[in-house]
Amino acid sequence: MANADIITTAIGPNILPLIAELIAKGIEARMTAGNTQAIDVLACENMIGGSQFLLEEVKKYLSEEGLAYLDTYVGFPNAAVDRIVPAQSHEDPLFVVVEPFNEWVVETSRMKNPDFKLEGVHYEENLEPFIERKLFSVNSGHATSAYTGAFYGAETILEALKDERVKEQVEGVLAEIRQLLIAKWGFDEATLEDYHKVIISRFENPFIVDDVSRVARTPIRKLGYDERFIRPIRELKERDFPYDHLLKTAAFVFYYQDENDDQSVQLQELLTSKPLPEVVTEITQLTDAELIADAVNMIENVNKQPQL
DSSP states (O other), rough: TTTEEEEEOOOOOGHHHHHHHHHHHHHHHHHHOOOOOOOEEEEEOSTTTTHHHHHHHHTTTTOOOHHHHHHHHEOOEEEEOOOOOOOOOSSTTTTOOOOOOOOOEEEGOOOOOOHOOOOOOOOEEEHHHHHHHHHIIIIIIHHHHHHHHHTOOBBBHHHHSHHHHHHHHHHHHHHHHHHHHHHHHHHOHHHHHHHHHHHHHTOOOOOOOOBBHHHHHHHHHHHHHTTTTHHHHHHHHHTTOOHHHHHHHHHHHHHHOTOOHHHHHHHHHHHHHHHHHHHHHHHOOOHHHHHHHHHHHHHHHTTTSSSO
């Protein structure tokens, strides 16, 4: 790092704290070497504010001199990344299969070296609209494919989307998301609708075999207050927009079962040991009594649906 031009990560949000000390050592080495060329560190992760989260972790390991150097020469601009990478295993650990589509947007306002730009990357002063567009569209849509597909017995995303019940659910979720994104950020409706059609076609790529179990993993996290279902539901309700499809997907999550997923097992244990309204409140952290009641009713109604 002492002589690097840019630093990027793509290792998963939970792993960022584990590499913070290594990055801090690199910053100290860069300072010791007298390198005053500004550098940016980009956490290209599936999360909001990933680089700023990493920054706070890195600060824990820096000396006072290192902190002063960081403030002057090291930027941590947030990034939004979008590319489906299915679970896979290869003899060469550096070999990876990905889909053709990719999008990478970087926040310019936090860059320390704005003159160093990468080809194919979009640079925007305000990243939040693009992060929400991606998270609420790709992540919410992908997870909807997985949880709805799992409810109806599918094992892969491709198999799930061949079921019209699943595809209609995904399309319904994305239609609700469009209303929110247009109202909140002013996205063009036709352009956003085309973007959502492309997303569904990506999920249907026959050359990408993506297991439902991979996309649906960690269901408790994905039911979080600021996550891909509950946050857009809350914001749609605030605007008096419909959110039935999103709420139905959230209900499917409560029925997701995978004995190899610790959170799935934990969620099912909670459902068998506590009243449903209590579990919904605990998992989602919702405080809106009306919305909690809506969720409980939807979960109970989903349980009455045939799964074949």
